[in-house]
Amino acid sequence: MKRPNLDSVTTINADGSHHILHPADVKGRFTLARRLVAGLMIGIYCAMPWIPVNGAPAVFFDVEMRRFHVFGLTMVAQDMWVLFFAISGLGFLLFVITAVLGRIWCGWACPYTVFLDHIFRRIERWIDGDATARRQLANAPTGWVKIIKRVSKHGLYILCSALIAHVFLSYFISIPRLYEFMRQGPLEHATSFAVVLSLTGALYFCFAHFREQFCILMCPYGRLQSALTDDDTMIIGYDEKRGEPRGKATDPTAGACIDCKRCVTVCPTGIDIRNGLQMECIGCAACIDACDDIMLKLKRPTGLVRYDSSRGLAGQTRRILRPRLLAYGLLGLLGLTALGFTAFSRAKPMNADVTRMRGPSFYLDPTVVRNHFQLRLFNKRNQAMAFSVALENPPPGFVLTGAGENLHLNALQELARPLVVIVPNSAYTGSRTLTLKIHSEPGDSTVRHEVEFLGPNPHLFRQP
Numbered sequence: 365m366k367r368p369n370l371d372s373v374t375t376i377n378a379d380g381s382h383h384i385l386h387p388a389d390v391k392g393r394f395t396l397a398r399r400l401v402a403g404l405m406i407g408i409y410c411a412m413p414w415i416p417v418n419g420a421p422a423v424f425f426d427v428e429m430r431r432f433h434v435f436g437l438t439m440v441a442q443d444m445w446v447l448f449f450a451i452s453g454l455g456f457l458l459f460v461i462t463a464v465l466g467r468i469w470c471g472w473a474c475p476y477t478v479f480l481d482h483i484f485r486r487i488e489r490w491i492d493g494d495a496t497a498r499r500q501l502a503n504a505p506t507g508w509v510k511i512i513k514r515v516s517k518h519g520l521y522i523l524c525s526a527l528i529a530h531v532f533l534s535y536f537i538s539i540p541r542l543y544e545f546m547r548q549g550p551l552e553h554a555t556s557f558a559v560v561l562s563l564t565g566a567l568y569f570c571f572a573h574f575r576e577q578f579c580i581l582m583c584p585y586g587r588l589q590s591a592l593t594d595d596d597t598m599i600i601g602y603d604e605k606r607g608e609p610r611g612k613a614t615d616p617t618a619g620a621c622i623d624c625k626r627c628v629t630v631c632p633t634g635i636d637i638r639n640g641l642q643m644e645c646i647g648c649a650a651c652i653d654a655c656d657d658i659m660l661k662l663k664r665p666t667g668l669v670r671y672d673s674s675r676g677l678a679g680q681t682r683r684i685l686r687p688r689l690l691a692y693g694l695l696g697l698l699g700l701t702a703l704g705f706t707a708f709s710r711a712k713p714m715n716a717d718v719t720r721m722r723g724p725s726f727y728l729d730p731t732v733v734r735n736h737f738q739l740r741l742f743n744k745r746n747q748a749m750a751f752s753v754a755l756e757n758p759p760p761g762f763v764l765t766g767a768g769e770n771l772h773l774n775a776l777q778e779l780a781r782p783l784v785v786i787v788p789n790s791a792y793t794g795s796r797t798l799t800l801k802i803h804s805e806p807g808d809s810t811v812r813h814e815v816e817f818l819g820p821n822p823h824l825f826r827q828p
């Protein structure tokens with residue numbers, strides 16, 4: 365086994381080539397909990413395109429129609445500015461989580477780790493056996509057994525990569541359309557086929573060959589860690605005070621660590637956690653389970669390797685509230701509040717805009733003063749809806765024409781309709797603000813728009 369040290373990356377050989385790791389299997393409470401979380405995450409990923417909310421999949425980025433459905437909330441391309449609040453709010457929330465819990469995201473919830481650890485590595489264990497068997501197979505000369513195992517394993521890798529890629533595509537074209545595309549064949553839908561093919565290839569390359577190198581060399585979030593964490597952040601660390609000096613279990617002068625290297629052999633990034641916190645650590649907690657298992661066998665207290673802060677591992681008290689936490693929290697809260705507010709205001713079943721028509725700002729007829737407006741209405745629901753447009757508390761003589769009591773719009777239909785407001789010359793007393801009320805049924809939602817009714821100076825106008 366290659367000995368990890370702090371001067372080089374274990375998974376990269378001196379000549380720059382990839383040193384393939386064969387992490388040992390591990391059992392324990394964190395491994396089990398991670399497996400359950402991963403099952404849940406994979407379940408959610410696969411289920412989202414199937415669960416209908418308000419007539420559309422729960423999460424559906426309908427690129428063809430340029431509409432985005434997120435848990436019943438439909439946004440059009442013009443609403444994309446909301447993304448700014450979503451990304452900044454969730455980004456700062458992730459900063460808070462990182463400042464408190466370190467790389468909890470990487471080890472427990474990152475899709476890359478979830479797929480790699482809980483699908484691809486499991487396939488490998490199932491076909492090639494445990495770490496020792498895998499190492500022996502890798503070093504064995506090519507023979508029928510090796511060929512059959514390699515073909516089966518990589519065949520399953522490609523199949524899983526293709527499945528993940530197809531589910532991913534269904535977030536953009538919906539499940540029924542994906543099925544239709546598959547039935548019609550690749551040449552009918554060359555672009556979608558190319559996307560799925562490239563994604564399958566990229567996933568297969570990453571999960572079958574590149575593996576932990578992605579986290580170590582490419583992930584930008586991993587590189588940010590050291591800037592986001594401090595001595596009070598929860599990390600996975602080794603209790604040096606209790607563990608050192610390392611020695612045999614029978615040695616009364618030795619610390620708790622018996623130098624069995626079990627924590628090193630299970631590590632998917634090939635580091636030795638006893639060397640301190642390292643950038644390669646993805647927080648998978650495998651070393652905690654491995655060491656706890658050894659401690660239990662030796663009838664010693666567990667937790668030699670554990671979740672704790674650097675301060676806690678040094679025997680000091682961990683501070684929870686720190687300036688950076690307040691700063692990240694405040695910024696995150698700001699973004700999420702703005703997101704919540706905008707999402708709430710956008711949750712209405714319609715988008716309605718009223719603008720003044722191009723041309724003169726008013727028309728003076730022999731008997732009436734006229735203003736022309738343009739109504740743009742978008743039914744955001746996946747069902748037909750009826751809309752009514754009216755003047756709210758109209759002043760005496762003001763009448764709205766051009767919009768009926770009942771405008772019928774099909775699911776996700778958009779409509780532009782002229783609105784004309786008139787007032788008899790005898791009732792006209794000058795420019796004023798009017799309120800247009802647009803009501804939808806079903807949904808019982810109302811949108812109000814204020815418009816300026818313009819006209820001539822009433823004093824000059826009235827002169828004979």
Ligand code: SF4
Pocket residue numbers: 600627630631632633634635636637644645646647648649650651652
């Ligand atoms: S050091 Fe421990 S927590 Fe970090 S990657 Fe290795 S096994 Fe996982």
Ligand code: SF4
Pocket residue numbers: 602607620621622623624625626627628638654655658668669
């Ligand atoms: S598993 Fe525990 S006892 Fe064994 S080397 Fe690692 S820290 Fe020491």
